[in-house]
Amino acid sequence: xxxxxxxxxxxxxxxxxxxxxxxxxxxxxxxxxGWRRSHRLYGKPDFVFPRLRLAVFVDGCFWHGCPKHxxxxxxxxxxxxxxxxxxxxxxxxxxxxxxxxxWRVVRIWEHxxxxxxxxxxxxxxxxxxxxxxxxxxxxSTRSTA
Numbered sequence: 001x002x003x004x005x006x007x008x009x010x011x012x013x014x015x016x017x018x019x020x021x022x023x024x025x026x027x028x029x030x031x032x033x034g035w036r037r038s039h040r041l042y043g044k045p046d047f048v049f050p051r052l053r054l055a056v057f058v059d060g061c062f063w064h065g066c067p068k069h070x071x072x073x074x075x076x077x078x079x080x081x082x083x084x085x086x087x088x089x090x091x092x093x094x095x096x097x098x099x100x101x102x103w104r105v106v107r108i109w110e111h112x113x114x115x116x117x118x119x120x121x122x123x124x125x126x127x128x129x130x131x132x133x134x135x136x137x138x139x140s141t142r143s144t145a
Contacts, residue, residue, distance in 0.1 A: 023046070036049075069111055108121065
């Protein structure tokens with residue numbers, strides 16, 4: 001059995017297959033260019049479009065308290081409740097600071113990257129002046145995650 005520290009050390013904060021790598025595939029499939037990774041910007045956005053002054057964060061449903069899929073673990077509440085609340089508070093602070101300095105902020109939930117949600121994600125990004133189209137094989141239904 002792993003200790004809490006060992007278990008948490010195995011959680012990857014970069015190149016997470018269910019989030020960041022899926023968004024990279026989404027961008028490449030639709031020929032969306034101009035994004036950068038590891039750009040030095042407050043809050044460490046997952047993707048930055050410098051010319052558009054756009055910071056994109058890909059938030060895990062659990063870690064960032066998705067209203068649809070976020071849940072509080074049943075054990076160790078004294079740890080998890082403050083931890084998850086602090087994550088949400090930090091997200092609000094980062095959003096506010098970036099907007100104050102002239103950046104637009106987009107937060108994409110992990111569940112928005114699932115295959116049956118790509119049409120909705122394409123619409124969300126096209127509202128930001130991207131030329132986003134559905135790629136072959138994308139489902140255009142409005143089903144929810």
